[in-house]
Amino acid sequence: MAIFEEGRLDEARSIIARYPEGRQRSAVMPLLYLAQSVEGHVTRAALREVADLIGVRTAEVEAVASFYTMLRLRPTGTHLIAVCTNLSCALRGAGQVYEQAHRATGIAHGDDVSEDGLFSVHEEECLGVCERAPVVQVNVANHDLVTPERMAEIVVALRAGEVPDPARGPATESFRAASRSLAGLDPKQTEPAAGSPASGATV
Ligand code: FES
Numbered sequence: 001m002a003i004f005e006e007g008r009l010d011e012a013r014s015i016i017a018r019y020p021e022g023r024q025r026s027a028v029m030p031l032l033y034l035a036q037s038v039e040g041h042v043t044r045a046a047l048r049e050v051a052d053l054i055g056v057r058t059a060e061v062e063a064v065a066s067f068y069t070m071l072r073l074r075p076t077g078t079h080l081i082a083v084c085t086n087l088s089c090a091l092r093g094a095g096q097v098y099e100q101a102h103r104a105t106g107i108a109h110g111d112d113v114s115e116d117g118l119f120s121v122h123e124e125e126c127l128g129v130c131e132r133a134p135v136v137q138v139n140v141a142n143h144d145l146v147t148p149e150r151m152a153e154i155v156v157a158l159r160a161g162e163v164p165d166p167a168r169g170p171a172t173e174s175f176r177a178a179s180r181s182l183a184g185l186d187p188k189q190t191e192p193a194a195g196s197p198a199s200g201a202t203v
Contacts, residue, residue: 002045002049003035003038003039003043003045003046003049004034004035004049004053008034008038011034011185012031012034012053015027015030015031015034015183015184016031016053016054018030018184024053024054024055025054025055025056025060027053027054028050028054028056028061028064029064029068029071029182030182030183030184031050031053031054031183032046032050032061032064032065032071033070033071033179033180033182033183034179034180034183034185035049035050036071036072036176036179037176037177037179037180037183037185038176040072040075040076040077040078040175040176041072041073041074041075041076042065042071042072042073047061047062047065069082069122069124069125070140070182072120072175074112075112075113075120076112076113076120076175077112077113077114077117077118077119077120077175078117078118078119078174078175078176079118079119079120079138079139079158079174079175080119080120080122080137080138080139080140080175080178081101081105081119081120081121081122081136081137081138081154081155082121082122082123082124082127082136082137082138082140083097083098083101083121083122083123083124083134083136083146083151084124084125084126084127084133084134084135084136084137085098085123085124086124086125086126086130087126087130088126088130088131088133089126089130089133089134089135091133092133092134093134093147093148094133094134096148097134097136097146097147097148097151098121098123099148100148100151100152101121101136101151101155102121103152104151104152104155104156105118105119105121105155106119107119107120107121118158118159119155119158120175124137127142129142129144129167132144132145132167133145134146134147136151136154138154138158138164138166138171139171139172139173139174139175139177139178140172140175140178140181140182141166141168141169141170141171141172141178142166142167142168142169143164143166143167144167172187173187
C-alpha cells in the first residue's frame with residue numbers, strides 16, 4: 001500500500017505547495033518526516049514515493065535521508081532515545097548514560113528496537129548544547145544534565161505512558177508524533193481523512 005494516498009497525499013501536496021513553483025524539490029525534508037511519521041522510519045518505498053512526488057531521482061532523496069540523523073532508515077521503536085557521546089558530553093559521563101539507556105530499555109548493542117517495540121537507542125553527535133552536558137534527546141526533545149539515574153527514570157516514565165518534560169520546548173509523545181511536528185503538521189494527528197489534512201485520529 002502506498003504511503004501517500006487519500007488524506008496523506010493531500011498533506012503531502014499541501015507541504016509541496018509551501019514552496020514556489022519550480023522549487024518542489026525543497027519539500028524533500030518535510031515529506032520524508034511525513035513518511036517517517038507513518039511507518040516509524042523511512043522505508044525504501046517511501047524514498048521512491050517522495051522522489052516521484054517532487055520529480056527527482058530516488059538516489060537524490062536517499063542522499064538527503066541518509067545525511068540527517070533525525071531521519072531514520074532503520075526500524076525504530078515508539079520512542080527514540082539519542083544520547084550525545086561527543087566530547088563535552090563524554091567528559092561529563094555520557095558513556096554511562098548511553099550504557100544505562102541500553103540497560104533500562106533492554107536493547108542489546110547492535111539491535112534496532114527493544115523486544116517490546118517501545119524503544120530504540122541511538123548514539124548521537126553533538127546536539128549543540130555542550131554547556132548542559134550530558135544531553136539526551138527523547139523523540140527529538142532535549143533533556144539536559146542527564147545522569148545515569150535520570151536516564152533510567154526517563155525510560156520508566158515512557159514505559160508507563162508518561163511524557164517526561166524536556167529542558168526546552170514541547171514534549172512529543174512518540175517518535176512518529178515528533179516526525180509529524182518536524183514536517184510542520186499537527187503531531188497529534190496520524191490518520192488524516194481523505195480530502196481533509198486537518199482532521200484525523202490522535203496518536
Ligand atoms: S558534545 Fe554533547 S551537546 Fe555538544
